[in-house]
Amino acid sequence: MNVDIRVAVAGDELQKRLRLAAGLLQAHKIEGSLRPWDGTRCDCAIVAADDLYGERIQDYARRKQIPVLAITRANDRFDPDTATIGEHAPLNVYVRALLNLLKAEAEPAEPAQATAASVTSRTPGIIVLAQALSRPSSDLVMALDGVELGICPSTGTIRAASSEVMLQARQLLGQPGWQLREASGGALANGHSESLDIFMIRAGIHHGEALPMFPLEGSRMKCWPDLGAAPDLIEPLRVASLLAKGHRDLQKVAGLTGIEPVQASGILWGFQAAGLIVPDQQKMPSPHPKTASNDRLPAAGLFQKLAARFGLFQKAS
């Protein structure tokens, strides 16, 4: 279905968000084109709720029976009764609002594929994924309304339609309602791709405070995260080094890293959502404890000097 959406609102950020949202309608088999309002026939209009021009368009559109979405500064929600949406509402809410306006069903594009899904209504997306990736997994697609992420655990990459969608998705991963399904061949193959580890750790840090405490007892770090391209992620590096040494107490890990337990917990959710943490019962060969070679370790004072020179204890800004 092609839909013609006319826009009568200003602001680069808002325009960008509307373009992204219109693009994401594709997941619902809708080709949305955005053009400036010019008073001609269209499928829906988007106006500012709080200005006169917007009100005039609303009156006109009502007479012509064109559905209108009004953007308000009053809140960040979508109200289907008044067809108003908060300017700063997240991307998926914009998608939902457009679908509602166009009377389209907010269904996943390929409902038949949703069998592998664990649709857990109240669980935040990052935890849904963390649970799925605590076992070996094939490639997955996770979606919230039209926002889609392709997760590829075998190569350690994550994909989205564009870097903007990727960023939006990261901000939405703390929300419930994400659906997970197995990827059918070539899902999101042409989009923007990033390191799964780094993406999920940043998501975990972003949402840490809103998530339950990570259950670290009974878990084990299977591999170090690949943090090479993220030199700002110093605390996750230190958390990983503590897990590699066998630490299993969240409070202690946080204390030794010098961060709050919720922050450590967020980092750990990120590790698990990248498939790096597995249940401990799963009997994998335990890591060789490197034959203690204390003669090799630089003396404590020296270690501090090296750590200072290379910024190991520097606070992430």
Added chain:
Amino acid sequence: MQDINSSAVKLVIAGPVGAGKTTTIRTLSDSEPVSTEMPMSEPAMGDKTTTTVAFDFSTVMLDDGQPLFIYGLPGQERFEHMWSIVLEGAFGVLLVLDASDERLQEECEGWLAAIEKIAPGTPVVIGLTKTDLLAKPDLRSLRANLAEQGLVLPVFSFDARDKAQANHMVRALLASID
């Protein structure tokens, strides 16, 4: 040149030719690394002949002016007998490998085995360069294979030309021995 076996603080950057060792050393250093020469005795045809071996060397100043010596460990097979001299007393090894090399897995295992044999217990982190050149980057196979052998160590993809990323490799090494 300072005595390579003094009690100096020593970091070794190892890896095959073309992986990015010299670039890493340059990126980490305050000053341009020098390629320095070391006389080597090697048993050849029953005779002892002397040859010189070139390798990268550079210093980084720590806070109180104490130098950290960084050595490049050359990959040529025939210089293996100098590895023990270079590795002696190093607090760790950054093993630099070219991610676009088809023989990545074998290279990695070969180097890890050699380091473990010559300087057992030396902490190692692996830095994979040139992932930017890969059409379909696979950031995981090597790491997963090592984990299957019970080797859980940092395997980071980094760009040897990027100072922050090269520094981060050294942090990973320090964090893993702390």
